Amino acid sequence: MAGIQIFAENREQTLELLRVGRDIASTMGTKVSVYVCKARDGADEYIACGADAVLVMPPLSDDEPLDAYVPVMADEAKQADPDVILVAATLRGKEMAARLAARLNTGMCSDCMALDFEEGEGILKMERLAYGGAALQRVTCTTRPVVVTIMPRTFEPAESRERRRGEIRELPAPPPSPVKVVGRKKKETAARDIREAKVVVCAGRGIDKKEDLALIRDLAEALGGEVGCTRPVSEEQHWLPEDLCIGLSGVSVKPGLYIGLGVSGQVQHVTGIRDAKVICAVNKDENAPIFNVANYGIVGDLYDVVPQLIEEVKKAALNQPLAE
């Protein structure tokens, strides 16, 4: 027995893991199965996008948490003996993956960023970040299956192909979970999603008070960009919602231009902007680590620099030829 198994919380994540799973499966010469937890929803699409089998888990009652599925998945994995189990690294997915790995007595690569199956050696080589993003760790697993979690939006989604066939199979209902859901609170989400923004202006610890965020917003507006922030601004001061917190434990952005204002450049934050094309920083402290990862920098007080910067940006925008 062999194969690749996939578990994700939603369609987008499932398609992404299907892309990864399909790639490894074709090198390994094996099949891909997808766990789904909402009846047969999406089964046909997943098959069209590369799944050879869809494993349908019965819906959970309202008070059962998602991880109630762990025993069902562990039993299925013990029977099918897959080579790899790919899990979308959502908050709940990470816990489920670790518990699955424990039940299967096997190794797990968390937050894998790249993976490659070496045909000759028959080894799956995986890469992940360590030390808050300061290091790249390469790992292999000596037991099977290897459990791999992948942060959503790391890979492109799989595309559907014509005339693929696959099996749809029902799995048994899970045993009652010892943990019960007694309430759910939806959070207010930020009006805008900064993950796809072309320009991100980031507020750091150098901002003295909440009202001063207006300055950051003005610059973002002048540049046609969005406002983001570092962890202290959202998690300690609660001045901005956490969806705008950029970094290892927040969101990753990949804008053309990132401007950090009063951002020191702790490695966890910098990891979230590593894919920015141009990084710009304004900070009072000339030794702030942000300057080591920036393309352009100004050593100065943001309260002096930003108003002038806004003026210059407006001037430059006026001088641009209309509609090129």
Added chain:
Amino acid sequence: MPAIIACFKWVIDEAYIRRTPSGELDLRSVDFKISDYDRNAIEEAVRLRDEHGGTVVAVTVGTSDGTRGLKDALSRGADRAVFIRDASFDNLEPSQTSAILADVIGSRITYDLILCGEGSSDLYTRQVGPRLAERLGIPCISCVQKLTIEGDRITAERKVEWGIEVLETSLPALVTVTPDINSPRIPGVRDTLMAAKKEVTTLGKEDLSQACEPVLRTVGMAAAGMERRCIKFGADEPGIAGLVRALVKEGFLR
């Protein structure tokens, strides 16, 4: 009165990591710390003890380097500490750490509640808590930002992508905490002096019931190159105008 265990890891402080000119990781001038979120776990354990009575045992696995961490954990309010120490416990991978913790906790420490940080500052795999719960066969709730105990039940608010799930389970249980749950104290001189008088139980490899071989092998650890050559401009008007010209040249402001 709950018997609480807070697990912690003594880790390299990533802020001290440098990169050599050839792109290697430079760990020569690093300092160590209790992993960030584990401080929240200790703080929460102490907070719950102060509210309900009971005891807090801080438990760690590692090499003798971790000795300083024990004193730190005890000065943060834990009543006693258990140190599972061996020269080979360097660079353990999550399945080993959780197996060693389960071995010792399962056979030697009475507990109602186990608290862990959501993930460690160095490897941040977020596996040890959930794996430990599985090994001990107890319920697990991860990513918790609010926790209350009532009798033999706990209520936990767990972070999920769309908000918060409020969960309940009965003790014994394991909970992993996020940094939102509390603000860890900064121990004072008195705390440090008190810590020196507290009991530390040191155990070794010979006290474990089985060997724990690694299943996940690290085959490379390199500095993640993020350095860019920073062109600096003055904080005066010509400098700021120069920066904006550079941005225009890069194709922004169009």
